[in-house]
Amino acid sequence: MAKNMTIHLKVWRQAGPEAPGRLVDYTVKEANEHMSFLELLDVLNEQLIKEEAEPIEFDNDCREGICGSCGLMVGGTAHGPQPRTAVCQLHMRHYNDGDTIVVEPWRAAAFPLIKDLVVDRTAFDRIVAAGGYISATTGGAADANALPIAKEKADAAMDFASCIGCGACVAACPNSSASLFTAAKIAHLALLPQGHPERTRRVVNMVDQMEKEGFGDCSNHAECEAVCPKGISIAGIATMRREYMKAMLSS
Numbered sequence: 001m002a003k004n005m006t007i008h009l010k011v012w013r014q015a016g017p018e019a020p021g022r023l024v025d026y027t028v029k030e031a032n033e034h035m036s037f038l039e040l041l042d043v044l045n046e047q048l049i050k051e052e053a054e055p056i057e058f059d060n061d062c063r064e065g066i067c068g069s070c071g072l073m074v075g076g077t078a079h080g081p082q083p084r085t086a087v088c089q090l091h092m093r094h095y096n097d098g099d100t101i102v103v104e105p106w107r108a109a110a111f112p113l114i115k116d117l118v119v120d121r122t123a124f125d126r127i128v129a130a131g132g133y134i135s136a137t138t139g140g141a142a143d144a145n146a147l148p149i150a151k152e153k154a155d156a157a158m159d160f161a162s163c164i165g166c167g168a169c170v171a172a173c174p175n176s177s178a179s180l181f182t183a184a185k186i187a188h189l190a191l192l193p194q195g196h197p198e199r200t201r202r203v204v205n206m207v208d209q210m211e212k213e214g215f216g217d218c219s220n221h222a223e224c225e226a227v228c229p230k231g232i233s234i235a236g237i238a239t240m241r242r243e244y245m246k247a248m249l250s251s
Contacts, residue, residue, distance in 0.1 A: 005031040005092060007040065008100040011056055017113050023102065033093040037080060038063060038070060040092060041103075057116040063088040065229060068164030071171070072117055073104040078168035078227040086166060086229040106171035110178070110214040123213040124165050124181060130209035131202035132185040134194050153191045160188035162230040169224035175216030180224040182210045183236035190243055200250060203243040 007028045014021030028044050035043070038060050045055035061069035065086040072087045074080035080090040095101065103117065111119040163184035170178050186203050189195030195202070218237055225234045 003033045003097075005033065005095070005097045007031045007092070007095065008098070009040075009044065010100065010102045011044075011117070012104045013056070013116055014113060016115055021113075023104075031092055033091070035092045036063065036088055037072075037074060037090040037092070038088050057114075057118045059118050060088060065089040066164065068166035071106055071119070071121075071166045071168060073102075073106065073171060075101050078106070078171045079166075079229055083226075084229055084231045086164070089229075106167050108167075108170045108176035108215070110176060111167060111170060119167075121165070121167050123215070124167065124178070126213065127178065127182055127206055127209045128185060131198070131205040132189070134189065134198065136194075136197060147193060149192065157188045157191040160184040160191070160232060160236050163228075163232055164230060166229065168227045168229065170215065172223040172227040173216065173218075174221055174223065175219055177218045177224070178210050178213070178215040179218035179237045179240070180228065180232060180234060182206055183234075183240035184232050186243060187236040187239040190239060199243060200247040203240065204247050204251075207240070207244050 009026045009028065010023040011026060012021055013024045026044055026047075028040060028047065030043055031040055038058070041056060041058055048055045059069045059071060061067045063070070065088060068086075070086055070088040072079070074087060074090065079085060079087045080094075082090050082094055105113055105117045106119045106121075108119075110123045111121055113119050161184070163181060165181060167181070169180040170176050173179075186206055189202065190199050220234070222234055225232065
């Protein structure tokens with residue numbers, strides 16, 4: 001049987017990017033331990049609608065920790081206190097009856113706030129569009145074993161490719177750096193033979209675009225790795241830097 005809980009929330013409310021914002025107190029008395037954090041916000045919004053108050057805006061889609069649409073600061077931590085867990089998969093069993101939780105949006109100049117807990121993360125799309133793809137025409141799909149790839153490289157590439165682009169790395173970094181996100185996109189292609197023909201152009205274009213978007217520099221705090229819901233290693237940032245140096249020296 002589900003354990004009923006009362007949860008107190010302090011939620012950031014802001015009508016728009018130019019409007020003043022503030023934390024507003026709410027209480028959800030119909031929470032239970034099996035709810036995800038986003039379901040808790042759903043219950044709160046149903047409560048607000050019944051009270052004829054404006055519901056809270058927040059991003060979400062798959063709610064399975066796959067799409068990267070969700071992104072909140074929960075209790076001062078990107079995605080909340082549970083390691084390697086997107087906020088949509090954070091469950092209320094990790095909290096106690098009567099807890100007070102502060103909920104805020106990602107805070108970064110390159111992620112301008114839209115409304116309440118929603119920020120504009122299209123800067124990530126522009127970084128990927130700058131080179132995070134393979135443009136060669138390959139025809140039909142080749143046999144999976146036709147191109148031998150060492151297992152350690154294939155595994156590392158898959159680890160980097162697991163990035164869901166949620167933006168937690170930026171929100172957690174004291175410099176608001178997007179280095180882990182950009183590095184993951186660069187490293188997974190740099191490790192595979194399919195990505196080699198465009199690797200020089202790719203790393204230069206993507207790193208340059210990252211800087212144009214206004215993200216800060218990486219100074220190895222490793223907060224990005226700590227909050228990443230997929231546990232992506234900062235080793236990818238070292239790979240990105242090596243790739244960039246090689247590209248500069250060869251140009």
